Amino acid sequence: MLRSENRYIVDVRCKKCGERFILKGRMKKGKMETGFKRCLCDNEEDFDVQVEKLP
Numbered sequence: 001m002l003r004s005e006n007r008y009i010v011d012v013r014c015k016k017c018g019e020r021f022i023l024k025g026r027m028k029k030g031k032m033e034t035g036f037k038r039c040l041c042d043n044e045e046d047f048d049v050q051v052e053k054l055p
């Protein structure tokens with residue numbers, strides 16, 4: 001049941017309040033999916049995002 005999907009660690013940092021979120025992501029049809037919607041401060045678009053592929 002474990003397929004070799006592309007799995008990523010996504011490091012999201014809010015540029016407004018500095019809050020940091022470490023998420024697991026998956027590449028689906030060329031788009032990164034993390035389930036992340038917005039920061040605690042209601043910021044939805046102003047982030048520093050770093051994506052790291054899991055081995």
Ligand SMILES: [Zn+2]
Nearest residue numbers: 014017039041
């Ligand atoms: Zn924030």
